[in-house]
């Protein structure tokens with residue numbers, strides 16, 4: 001909906017789904033579920049790490065179907081300790097060996113002022129968060145940092161193939177901007193000069 005359609009922006013309370021609405025919707029789609037009897041391990045042996053952004057449908061943008069991939073999401077698609085935790089379970093217990101990191105244009109974590117957010121949280125809750133915020137200066141830096149964090153982790157299998165893509169929110173296209181040193185190093189023989 002646009003402002004031109006309605007003449008005014010809906011109040012936030014009008015937009016929030018109620019529990020009844022969510023359950024009612026579920027009753028209409030439950031018959032179409034594809035998962036009865038489906039194995040929990042991803043069929044394509046792939047885990048996707050991406051942003052929580054509401055405009056992204058991770059499986060759809062990659063042409064993957066339900067049951068084919070794990071999807072691990074947080075603000076920014078940042079490789080935090082908790083992402084490593086999930087990937088460890090994905091790899092050790094569910095057999096995934098490929099990781100696709102997808103960041104996107106116009107991400108809220110790009111250029112976010114960490115000090116301002118910490119100040120806001122402290123004012124509101126009386127406590128300053130100790131956890132890292134994970135903001136990044138630009139799209140490519142965020143993606144490269146995420147891939148570097150995966151490669152530096154002691155808990156990611158060494159034979160993991162890692163892809164880094166940037167998703168354009170406006171066009172829907174993916175580009176492999178992070179396929180430089182990271183994946184080249186991971187897939188080439190004799191990569192002793194990797195730092």
Ligand SMILES: [Zn+2]
Nearest residue numbers: 051053107108
């Ligand atoms: Zn984002």
